[in-house]
Amino acid sequence: MTGVVALALSDQVGLYELAAPCTIFGTDRSELTDGRGWYDFRVCAPGATRVGNWFVSATPYTYDDLLDADTVVVPACHDLDLQPPPDLVDALRQAHRRGARMVSLCTGAFVLAEAGLLDGCRATTHWMHAGTLARRYPRVEVDPDVLYIDEHPVLTSAGKSAALDLCLYLVRKDFGASVANTVARRLVTPPHREGGQAQYITTPTVPRTPDRLADTVAWAHENLDQPITIDDLARRAGVSVRTLHRQFRSQLGTNPLTWLHHQRLARAQELLEHTDYTIDRIAERSGFGTAHALRRHFQSILHTTPDTYRRTWDINRSAR
Incomplete structure (x- = not known):
């Protein structure tokens, strides 16, 4: 599944959590795909949305544009005590009903869970927050010991480097091992880590x-x-x-x-x-x-x- 990949940006998302999907999906690598093109990547946010403590986004795409996406990516939340914007939650539900592939990076799983998209599914998040996710959303089967989980059409990942792993995994599914490996080599990162590998929990x-x-x-x-x-x-x-x-x-x-x-x-x-x-x-x-x-x-x-x-x-x- 290629087509439109939409990043659902909300206030105070961390810089890395924004950069990883932008780097993988937002950099045109169509020269690798034998005429199949690359992703149409869009950052969707309401008005001026702050990224970390450094930048304010300026994008022509809003949460309404999530409804036209083939893949929706939700990056990590900055503050788990803040409720995600209701219009974002509603847009995620509509995109899911329409058949979009739904992806969360790190604590973005809390947003998918708030939308009810993880009910009855295995899901993961950063190991530090897995207990909170399980307590807050008891209908979610939280696995704190893996890098990422594919419960098609919903995928979740653990912390920062695992978010990159999941993005590369999606490239692998969409374009094959050769393209994914080439992208990984350009980023000087391991080409493929299985989702079932353990997170780095201890020092x-x-x-x-x-x-x-x-x-x-x-x-x-x-x-x-x-x-x-x-x-x-x-x-x-x-x-x-x-x-x-x-x-x-x-x-x-x-x-x-x-x-x-x-x-x-x-x-x-x-x-x-x-x-x-x-x-x-x-x-x-x-x-x-x-x-x-x-x-x-x-x-x-x-x-x-x-x-x-x-x-x-x-x-x-x-x-x-």
């Missing part, structure tokens, strides 16, 4: 300094078609296996083996989208080794098969 045991793993990650990407073990990664990083696990957890939010599987899976998705290689060949090129192993990981993580995934993209290409 990391080592500082979150991605430079420590940059060379190791780059080397692994260049050699995905080769057998790579955790010992290989540790040697490349110049640390013990135990330290490697600690660094991956603190910097990438997952363990080395899971990260490696996800990179191999992303490579397989790109090959399925853009080549006519056989499944066996793709399994070799992505490092899974056998078609059976590729299919098993596809089913486990993406809940589909490589053949079905390829057919979906063949249909998309034929439709253009």
Whole structure:
């Protein structure tokens, strides 16, 4: 689902919560999409709306324009004690009834919950506010331990970096792994973190300094078609296996083996989208080794098969 993406801006939204969706959806990247265009991005706000303590928005779009959107994004609230504007809540309900995809970033989940759009659904928000969300809206099944949740057509994310993860996940759904990975590389951010990964709730045991793993990650990407073990990664990083696990957890939010599987899976998705290689060949090129192993990981993580995934993209290409 591409089309119109509308950001529902309310007073005192944080700067990052505004910048993340603007960067992902509001920057024209149509050169990546083989003629499919990019999102028509609109910031919708009533009059002069303050962003953090720094700026006042000036946009021609109001909450009425949310009703024409294909995707509505609600960024984090600045003050959870303030009720969201009634006209915003009403517009969200109408957009949802019309069939729009509804997305909240961080504490934007409180606004969707106020509109009743999370009733009976799993949802997440920043772990610091998950208890408040659950108490205030008991009909919402709050999961504080994940990065983002897709309860189509309603999606919710945890805190700041998870908001970026969810935006990239939407690009992945709409345009495929290759485009999403390219966007992530341009932003120098991990290309794909599964929504089920844990939030960073406790203080990391080592500082979150991605430079420590940059060379190791780059080397692994260049050699995905080769057998790579955790010992290989540790040697490349110049640390013990135990330290490697600690660094991956603190910097990438997952363990080395899971990260490696996800990179191999992303490579397989790109090959399925853009080549006519056989499944066996793709399994070799992505490092899974056998078609059976590729299919098993596809089913486990993406809940589909490589053949079905390829057919979906063949249909998309034929439709253009």
